Amino acid sequence: MARHGRTGPGAEVNTALNDNLVAGAASAAKPAVSTKDHIESALATVFGLIFVGLACLVTVETISRKVFNVSLQGADELGGYALAVGSTIAFSLALMGRNHIRVDVFHELLPKKVQSFMNWFAIVSLAAFSVFISVVAFKVIADTLQYRSTAQTPWATPLIWPQGVWYAGLVIFALVACGYALRATGLLLTGRTDVLNRDFHPKSAKEELKEELDDLAQRQAVEQGAKP
Amino acid sequence: MNVGMISLAFVAMLAMMLVGMPIATSMAVIGIVGGIAAYGTPFLDSIAPVVWGVQNENLLTSIPLFVLLGELLLRSGIADRMYVALSAWLGRMPGGLLHTNIGSCALFAATSGSSVATAATIGTVALPSLQKRGYPMRASLGSLAAGGTLGILIPPSVNMIVYGSLTNNSIGKLFIAGIIPGLLLTGCFMLWIYISNVASGNPIREPAVPMAERIRTLSYLIAPLVVFGIVMGSLYFGIATATESAALGVMAALFFVWQSGKFTWEVMRTCFISTARVSGMILLIITAAFILNLAISLTGVAEAMTKWVAGLGLSATGLILALIVFYLILGMFMDVLSMQVATIPITYPIATALGVDPIWFGIFIVLMCELGLITPPVGMNLFVVHGIRPDKGGIEDAIWGALPYAIIMILFTLLLMAVPALVTWLPAHM
Amino acid sequence: QDRIKMKAIGQPLATGLIQKNKEQPFFENFAAKTGLPIDVDYKPIDTLGVKDTEQLRVMKAGLFDIVSLRVSQNSRDEPTILGLDLVGASPDYATGKKVAKAYFDTIDARLQQQFQVKLLGVWPFGPQILFCKKPITKLADVKGMKVRVYDQNLAKFIELVGGTPVPVSFADTHQSLSLGVVDCAITGPSSANSAGWPEVTTHQLPIGFQMALNGYAMTLKAWNSLKPDQQAKLKAAFEAQTEEIWKYSEELFQDALNCNAGKDPCTTGKKYKLVNVPVTPADLDLVRSAVSKVSLPAWAEVCDKSNASCSQKWHATVAPVLGLK
Ligand code: NA
Ligand code: NA
Numbered sequence A: 001m002a003r004h005g006r007t008g009p010g011a012e013v014n015t016a017l018n019d020n021l022v023a024g025a026a027s028a029a030k031p032a033v034s035t036k037d038h039i040e041s042a043l044a045t046v047f048g049l050i051f052v053g054l055a056c057l058v059t060v061e062t063i064s065r066k067v068f069n070v071s072l073q074g075a076d077e078l079g080g081y082a083l084a085v086g087s088t089i090a091f092s093l094a095l096m097g098r099n100h101i102r103v104d105v106f107h108e109l110l111p112k113k114v115q116s117f118m119n120w121f122a123i124v125s126l127a128a129f130s131v132f133i134s135v136v137a138f139k140v141i142a143d144t145l146q147y148r149s150t151a152q153t154p155w156a157t158p159l160i161w162p163q164g165v166w167y168a169g170l171v172i173f174a175l176v177a178c179g180y181a182l183r184a185t186g187l188l189l190t191g192r193t194d195v196l197n198r199d200f201h202p203k204s205a206k207e208e209l210k211e212e213l214d215d216l217a218q219r220q221a222v223e224q225g226a227k228p
Numbered sequence B: 001m002n003v004g005m006i007s008l009a010f011v012a013m014l015a016m017m018l019v020g021m022p023i024a025t026s027m028a029v030i031g032i033v034g035g036i037a038a039y040g041t042p043f044l045d046s047i048a049p050v051v052w053g054v055q056n057e058n059l060l061t062s063i064p065l066f067v068l069l070g071e072l073l074l075r076s077g078i079a080d081r082m083y084v085a086l087s088a089w090l091g092r093m094p095g096g097l098l099h100t101n102i103g104s105c106a107l108f109a110a111t112s113g114s115s116v117a118t119a120a121t122i123g124t125v126a127l128p129s130l131q132k133r134g135y136p137m138r139a140s141l142g143s144l145a146a147g148g149t150l151g152i153l154i155p156p157s158v159n160m161i162v163y164g165s166l167t168n169n170s171i172g173k174l175f176i177a178g179i180i181p182g183l184l185l186t187g188c189f190m191l192w193i194y195i196s197n198v199a200s201g202n203p204i205r206e207p208a209v210p211m212a213e214r215i216r217t218l219s220y221l222i223a224p225l226v227v228f229g230i231v232m233g234s235l236y237f238g239i240a241t242a243t244e245s246a247a248l249g250v251m252a253a254l255f256f257v258w259q260s261g262k263f264t265w266e267v268m269r270t271c272f273i274s275t276a277r278v279s280g281m282i283l284l285i286i287t288a289a290f291i292l293n294l295a296i297s298l299t300g301v302a303e304a305m306t307k308w309v310a311g312l313g314l315s316a317t318g319l320i321l322a323l324i325v326f327y328l329i330l331g332m333f334m335d336v337l338s339m340q341v342a343t344i345p346i347t348y349p350i351a352t353a354l355g356v357d358p359i360w361f362g363i364f365i366v367l368m369c370e371l372g373l374i375t376p377p378v379g380m381n382l383f384v385v386h387g388i389r390p391d392k393g394g395i396e397d398a399i400w401g402a403l404p405y406a407i408i409m410i411l412f413t414l415l416l417m418a419v420p421a422l423v424t425w426l427p428a429h430m
Numbered sequence C: 001q002d003r004i005k006m007k008a009i010g011q012p013l014a015t016g017l018i019q020k021n022k023e024q025p026f027f028e029n030f031a032a033k034t035g036l037p038i039d040v041d042y043k044p045i046d047t048l049g050v051k052d053t054e055q056l057r058v059m060k061a062g063l064f065d066i067v068s069l070r071v072s073q074n075s076r077d078e079p080t081i082l083g084l085d086l087v088g089a090s091p092d093y094a095t096g097k098k099v100a101k102a103y104f105d106t107i108d109a110r111l112q113q114q115f116q117v118k119l120l121g122v123w124p125f126g127p128q129i130l131f132c133k134k135p136i137t138k139l140a141d142v143k144g145m146k147v148r149v150y151d152q153n154l155a156k157f158i159e160l161v162g163g164t165p166v167p168v169s170f171a172d173t174h175q176s177l178s179l180g181v182v183d184c185a186i187t188g189p190s191s192a193n194s195a196g197w198p199e200v201t202t203h204q205l206p207i208g209f210q211m212a213l214n215g216y217a218m219t220l221k222a223w224n225s226l227k228p229d230q231q232a233k234l235k236a237a238f239e240a241q242t243e244e245i246w247k248y249s250e251e252l253f254q255d256a257l258n259c260n261a262g263k264d265p266c267t268t269g270k271k272y273k274l275v276n277v278p279v280t281p282a283d284l285d286l287v288r289s290a291v292s293k294v295s296l297p298a299w300a301e302v303c304d305k306s307n308a309s310c311s312q313k314w315h316a317t318v319a320p321v322l323g324l325k
Helices: A035-067 A075-096 A112-147 A160-189 A193-200 A205-226 B003-018 B023-039 B042-055 B058-075 B078-090 B097-109 B115-132 B137-153 B158-167 B171-199 B211-236 B242-259 B265-298 B301-311 B316-333 B336-353 B358-373 B380-388 B395-418 B421-428 C017-028 C030-034 C052-061 C079-085 C093-115 C152-161 C170-178 C189-194 C220-224 C228-261 C281-306 C310-322
Strands: C004-010 C038-044 C066-070 C117-124 C129-132 C146-149 C164-167 C184-187 C203-205 C213-219
Touching: A035 A075, A035 B058, A035 B242, A035 B265, A075 A160, A075 B042, A075 B058, A075 B242, A075 B265, A112 A160, A112 A193, A112 B023, A112 B042, A112 C052, A160 A193, A160 B042, B003 B023, B003 B301, B003 B336, B023 B042, B023 B265, B023 B336, B042 B265, B042 C052, B058 B078, B058 B115, B058 B158, B058 B211, B058 B242, B058 B265, B078 B097, B078 B115, B078 B211, B097 B115, B097 B137, B097 B171, B097 B211, B115 B137, B115 B358, B115 B380, B137 B158, B137 B171, B137 B358, B137 B380, B137 B395, B158 B171, B158 B265, B158 B336, B158 B358, B171 B211, B171 B242, B171 B358, B171 B395, B171 B421, B211 B242, B265 B301, B265 B336, B301 B336, B316 B336, B316 B358, B316 B395, B336 B358, B358 B380, B358 B395, B358 B421, B380 B395, B395 B421, C004 C017, C004 C052, C017 C030, C017 C038, C017 C228, C030 C038, C030 C228, C052 C066, C052 C093, C052 C117, C079 C093, C079 C213, C079 C281, C079 C310, C093 C117, C093 C213, C093 C228, C093 C310, C117 C220, C117 C228, C146 C152, C146 C170, C152 C164, C152 C281, C170 C184, C184 C189, C189 C228, C203 C228, C213 C220, C213 C228, C281 C310
Parallel strands: C004 C038, C004 C066, C146 C164, C146 C184
Antiparallel strands: C066 C213, C117 C213, C129 C184, C129 C203
């Protein structure tokens, strides 16, 4: 059987069960909150606030344009910047949640040794890609500084502001990816392939569905608690 | 650039994907290697402006917003209650809760941009009660897997946004174009359930629910219908662009979350993390797709393929028939989003050169993606419903259960070929 | 003799007849048109997945040799070039041509210095004019109306006249007009015709807010690889090409106005029944006033930041042509 990373919302919940409300009656013990959870939580908060804030602003803009004939120009420009920054954060979070899709029609059929090599190679290739993008994107920043580029928009935003933050996001993605790649390399070199396969194999549908069912149980528990 | 080399590159990319390289990396590697082979290092310097261009595209901002919208309705339990309401209304028909499955999927699809989410959401709610009431497992799994695919045909749809941004077509028009086919396909699925149940001689039905109770459950449908009305209404009446309509939908969803008493930090953070992971996965693939697209257009791959196909003397109809076979086979092995971004840069110019309507072709691609979701061995919706089933059984139950729906989808595609106005009429009247 | 291969970035396919009938044939028959052994691989920019705002950067990267430069979009990276097409400066073809000629060398020098590309010609899509779904007799009537604009200086000018500027993408404008999201919209008459705007409007006022100028440019690397006699031939060919586009653009403009108003000859579009509002001297004065009141001060501020002598050069070259002090 073949499995992918998740391709849609709804199926994916915070893997950090410890942070869930109370996962129904299923989970009693709370594992310790790790550094990774803190980083994830912080990044997700920034990400969420960017898009909720954007949604508020765009809604106000759209309504004021329709109802009051007044256009607060620039909401669409801000939308572009929100995506630029938000997507780089999302790259990192998808990496931490092992969501970057891998097909594994053949993966499960391979010998464990080969599997662990493939898992190592997959994370290293992703890290290489992230570093590659950061390196080429530096040229965008350098050019923008050199030309003092200014957006052709009502705000005439100096492009270096949004691009600077975007670039920082790309660098964070590259650092996170390299961290994972180093860890995988260490595991491979020291022969701890079982740990490597556990932490870096393509996310299985089973894992994801367990998360999803836990979330459902929790929703229903809360529902019944609310209406006894 | 000749067809042989192009096929070789395409096969190499597929091979990298199939041995388990991340999809985004596989596409980027072929794009970068191809671009450098043709143009040397100046190609590298041209990648960065493309990457910024994709990530700064306000149109694509609608992707995280639509994902967030679906998450909010799911995590707040609004989607769960929807199923309760629809089972009260549709359960009496021959086929019982199977109709509820399709109806709930269609309704959830109207608020969610993803098919997998739709199948997972409705499946988790539905399967325990289906099993308790003794519904045949194959029919149950099939209806959920197939119903879930409506998620990308009934707008909003992440796959339509991706198609629109790769081909410069209006997202609004694509969304509007999806409504009639979405409703019709929903109808076809229900008709099949009805016919197959009546034909079996012993149709399943649910006991009648008192009218008062039914009326009461209607309130459960308010939230999804209002959100859908706001998103599609603002698009249809030209009040908002796709991104703006997504923002309006998110605000409406936030209101319903608050109203249902779920507006807590935990729920919000769960939504944020989920949205970020899913969007990050999609957007990295799109970024890689644009790098590949740059190499494809620079090296003249699309022209070479167009010329080759033209040399075969295919008509538009012949091409679409050939593409059905092509996507049916590809969809068996590939994730559908990856399949879409990897093939559109080549198939779109060929199709439009032969006079196929761009909006119609978008709906066609989405249908092919739907098909890919329920064809083995790689069919995400099959895995999802199989994973949720409460009893122990093989994946073949989901596969056989979904088979009639796959055939319906192919027949439905032929119907859209015969009557293209089913797709093009509504967007032409925007 | 060895053939030379060059790669060119063209206008987007969607931009219409000039791209289709003049630009693409010119590059596809480059050897015949120039008398040089050069074959051009011509790619419209919207088939590349590169945004048009990135043209200058991509040119500097050296992946392409020739570019059909979109002036307004690329003023992001080089504001100096926008001095060609300030809102209100060129309400008609004659003025537009004078401005382009007067300012040519300034831009050429700047592009060579900043991006190592050489300017070979400047040509217009044509006047961007006003379409309304409410009766108007003069430009000042847009007071109190919602007007679709495509750029910030235009927005400021509409505000100056008392209208509400609404930025709407070209693709969404037809719908916005039909639903009353906007009352008026600005674009070229030919684009308006092919997008069906006359179906949802009643009046057209053929006064040019902007000329929608564009340029042809070549990397210095490619230019310097040619011998002096080849350079001369190339330059002459681009001059003939841009001259031809100026003429063609004006013919198209007149033809499209005719089509929109339901008059003959109408060969390039569909016939509609718009009221053609005659342009009065007062309208011309109003549009011209945009230069000193809106577009010049706003542009000078941005431009001088990236290029210290920017507005001073403009005053020395273009201002006299427009009769400005
Ligand atoms: Na949907
Ligand atoms: Na499949």
